[in-house]
Amino acid sequence: MSAGLMADTQYILPNDIGVSSLDCREAFHLLSPTERIYAHHLSRAAWYGGLAVLLQTSPEAPYIYTLLSRLFRAQDPDQLRQHALAEGLTEEEYQAFLVYAAGVYSNMGNYKSFGDTKFVPNLPKEKLERVILGSMAAQQHPEEVRGLWQTCGELMFSLEPRLRHLGLGKEGVTTYFSGDCTMEDAKLAQDFLDSQNLSAYNTRLFKEAGQDGKPRYEVRLASVLGTEPAVDSEVTSKLKTYEFQGSCFQVTRGDYAPILHKVVEHLEKAKAYAANSHQEQMLAQYVESFTQGSIEAHKRGSRFWIQDKGPIVESYIGFIESYRDPFGSRGEFEGFVAMVNKAMSAKFKWLVESAEQLLKELPWPPAFEKDKFLTPDFTSLDVLTFAGSGIPAGINIPNYDDLRQTEGFKNVSLGNVLAVAYATQREKLTFLEEDDKDLYIRWKGPSFDVQVGLHELLGHGSGKLFVQDEKGAFNFDQETVINPETGEQIQSWYRSGETWDSKFSTIASSYEECRAESVGLYLCLNPQVLEIFGFEGADAEDVIYVNWLNMVRAGLLALEFYTPEASSWRQAHMQARFVILKVLLEAGEGLVTVTATTGSDGRPDARVRLDRSKIRSVGKPALERFLRKLQVLKSTGDVAGGRLLYEGYAAVTDAPPECFLTLRDTVLLRKESRKLIVQPNTRLEGSEVQLLEYEASAAGLIRSFSERFPEDGPELEEILIQLATADARFWKGPTEVPAGQA
Numbered sequence: 001m002s003a004g005l006m007a008d009t010q011y012i013l014p015n016d017i018g019v020s021s022l023d024c025r026e027a028f029h030l031l032s033p034t035e036r037i038y039a040h041h042l043s044r045a046a047w048y049g050g051l052a053v054l055l056q057t058s059p060e061a062p063y064i065y066t067l068l069s070r071l072f073r074a075q076d077p078d079q080l081r082q083h084a085l086a087e088g089l090t091e092e093e094y095q096a097f098l099v100y101a102a103g104v105y106s107n108m109g110n111y112k113s114f115g116d117t118k119f120v121p122n123l124p125k126e127k128l129e130r131v132i133l134g135s136m137a138a139q140q141h142p143e144e145v146r147g148l149w150q151t152c153g154e155l156m157f158s159l160e161p162r163l164r165h166l167g168l169g170k171e172g173v174t175t176y177f178s179g180d181c182t183m184e185d186a187k188l189a190q191d192f193l194d195s196q197n198l199s200a201y202n203t204r205l206f207k208e209a210g211q212d213g214k215p216r217y218e219v220r221l222a223s224v225l226g227t228e229p230a231v232d233s234e235v236t237s238k239l240k241t242y243e244f245q246g247s248c249f250q251v252t253r254g255d256y257a258p259i260l261h262k263v264v265e266h267l268e269k270a271k272a273y274a275a276n277s278h279q280e281q282m283l284a285q286y287v288e289s290f291t292q293g294s295i296e297a298h299k300r301g302s303r304f305w306i307q308d309k310g311p312i313v314e315s316y317i318g319f320i321e322s323y324r325d326p327f328g329s330r331g332e333f334e335g336f337v338a339m340v341n342k343a344m345s346a347k348f349k350w351l352v353e354s355a356e357q358l359l360k361e362l363p364w365p366p367a368f369e370k371d372k373f374l375t376p377d378f379t380s381l382d383v384l385t386f387a388g389s390g391i392p393a394g395i396n397i398p399n400y401d402d403l404r405q406t407e408g409f410k411n412v413s414l415g416n417v418l419a420v421a422y423a424t425q426r427e428k429l430t431f432l433e434e435d436d437k438d439l440y441i442r443w444k445g446p447s448f449d450v451q452v453g454l455h456e457l458l459g460h461g462s463g464k465l466f467v468q469d470e471k472g473a474f475n476f477d478q479e480t481v482i483n484p485e486t487g488e489q490i491q492s493w494y495r496s497g498e499t500w501d502s503k504f505s506t507i508a509s510s511y512e513e514c515r516a517e518s519v520g521l522y523l524c525l526n527p528q529v530l531e532i533f534g535f536e537g538a539d540a541e542d543v544i545y546v547n548w549l550n551m552v553r554a555g556l557l558a559l560e561f562y563t564p565e566a567s568s569w570r571q572a573h574m575q576a577r578f579v580i581l582k583v584l585l586e587a588g589e590g591l592v593t594v595t596a597t598t599g600s601d602g603r604p605d606a607r608v609r610l611d612r613s614k615i616r617s618v619g620k621p622a623l624e625r626f627l628r629k630l631q632v633l634k635s636t637g638d639v640a641g642g643r644l645l646y647e648g649y650a651a652v653t654d655a656p657p658e659c660f661l662t663l664r665d666t667v668l669l670r671k672e673s674r675k676l677i678v679q680p681n682t683r684l685e686g687s688e689v690q691l692l693e694y695e696a697s698a699a700g701l702i703r704s705f706s707e708r709f710p711e712d713g714p715e716l717e718e719i720l721i722q723l724a725t726a727d728a729r730f731w732k733g734p735t736e737v738p739a740g741q742a
Helices: 025-029 033-050 061-074 077-086 091-107 125-133 136-140 142-157 183-195 257-271 277-292 295-307 342-359 401-406 415-421 434-459 500-523 527-532 537-561 572-586 612-635 639-650 660-669 698-706 713-730
Strands: 019-021 203-209 215-222 241-244 247-255 313-321 332-340 377-387 394-397 410-414 592-598 604-610 676-678 681-685 688-692
Touching: 019 415, 019 698, 025 332, 025 377, 033 257, 033 313, 033 332, 033 377, 033 681, 033 688, 061 077, 061 091, 061 136, 061 142, 061 698, 061 713, 077 091, 077 125, 077 698, 091 125, 091 676, 091 698, 125 136, 125 142, 136 142, 183 203, 183 215, 183 241, 183 247, 183 500, 203 713, 257 277, 257 713, 277 295, 277 313, 295 313, 295 401, 313 394, 342 377, 342 410, 342 434, 342 527, 377 415, 377 434, 394 434, 410 415, 410 434, 415 434, 415 676, 434 500, 434 527, 434 537, 500 537, 500 572, 500 612, 500 639, 527 537, 537 572, 537 592, 537 604, 537 612, 537 660, 572 592, 572 612, 572 639, 592 660, 604 660, 612 639, 676 698
Parallel strands: 019 676, 215 247, 377 410
Antiparallel strands: 203 215, 241 247, 313 332, 332 377, 394 410, 592 604, 681 688
């Protein structure tokens, strides 16, 4: 690794990266013994399933995870430190290795879950090799450890351009598709899936040349069952070979089978401790879904889950968010378990009760709103377990449009995640005026509670999709409904089988985040909303100011997630915030200014300013016009219009006065890495569940993973290697199967 690359901070995690522990002790101790056992088994299911993310990220991720797990099982971080220093590493270099390992565990792979950039160890490769090959693990299993290092060592450090980001074809790395798949293949596969009424959520796509030289596509569903003859289920009839538009598609199943087997085992155990029949039926359907590979069963489970209102122990599990699929339709595995935070939930309940009223404030005609607001569950939770590639601050699920439009959804704000993720030290606050900083620190937390509440409940929860079902019936009146943008009748809509994600594909996630963020900014101006959260008078005005200021600053920080070479955004939420910044800049009249400056250290800097006297007079009308357009284009499924509007705002140029491309370098120069979060473990001893907590450091995070699978760690690692090796041929890279690995 050359010295030049060594310095590129974009691809390393810094030694002083923030590490926080998730605090849920109080909430956990308030659970009854039965609730604790229920939470324990759900947590086990989530942690096992989370391992699938390694196989969904990069070809080398399962090997890196296994290598790290072997190292730290044989020697904990302190013992390995002695060995590393004896091998000639400096304290800094060893710390850099611990931070890298903690990063791999936190992101379940070697690409950041937020921004999808690769990160590499910040120390010379030869030195790391010495530590690994001289470690206790290598002494105990020389063939195996050497084999793992030979398989993933190169890829662990490589920053050749295609490997720097997740992406499809020449754009980057992904294991949702075999290495030779292009965006055209992804589109063809989506059309095929739509034609068979199959969801892409739990699939991967593998392409190989057939005997006739023509490509053959394998659509592989995630399931415990594989090729063995099975009791007839809704999935088995689909498992066959199809001719589609001149190509051959074969639908198979059994992806991640041994991992999902462990998930199912613990969901079955949890069922015995469920609080009610909704939870039992939900778990039974999840078991069916993961056993058969059926998204329909997962939808049925989600239906029972929506009906399980306000449970003490809340959870969700499956192939859920499609942010990291370069095409935008395959779901990454995640599972979470959390406990209700009663005080905050009371405020959210009040917000839910006001929702019908507040929806009327949104700037689109009533016909563009759902016929009936399906009152969702909205709770503030303290997370016990969040397995997957990263932990969000709020969630609004399920993501199935048909359920959201008819059955409703749940909103969850993750209180203990917000508490650690948004604690900011004054000296690390970039791009703000000095006199804004104290105000920002004082009100950032409270304003974020308001924004998350509005974003999840009234952002994602609002708006109607115009649909024509398979029988030809419309869910809107074609005669009377008028498009407020054109003054004409509705010209376009969703046909049967089309969804928001399948239609708007690559921009769907970001566009929807932008709509939800805009609703939050718009409705936080409402005094009734602020009163619900306990703010009035000058405090309420400060909350509004800091919420808007935070969005404007976030829009500038977002530039870190833009790749100029490919003119593309790597993170949906960030792109959305940049778009809002552009909309508010366009409003003019000095509402928002972004200026390049020079910092006290003599290096480039920047300042964002928001004129608080113009938020209502200039900001609100601009946001109103933009929101109406977003909603109308979404409701009518107008992809061409949606892309034109959204991609126009999302374009990053060096046009004055802001010169965003130049500012991007400043943002990269001064960026702060996203914190790593250490989670506890639960351990069942007899009929008592113990909560095991770890210190907030890279070493503590590593220990939490070393103790996560006490019964079957080595077996799980063998499973991961077997699964990765079986598909290695699809990604030209770690194809040579080293000795001791076959």
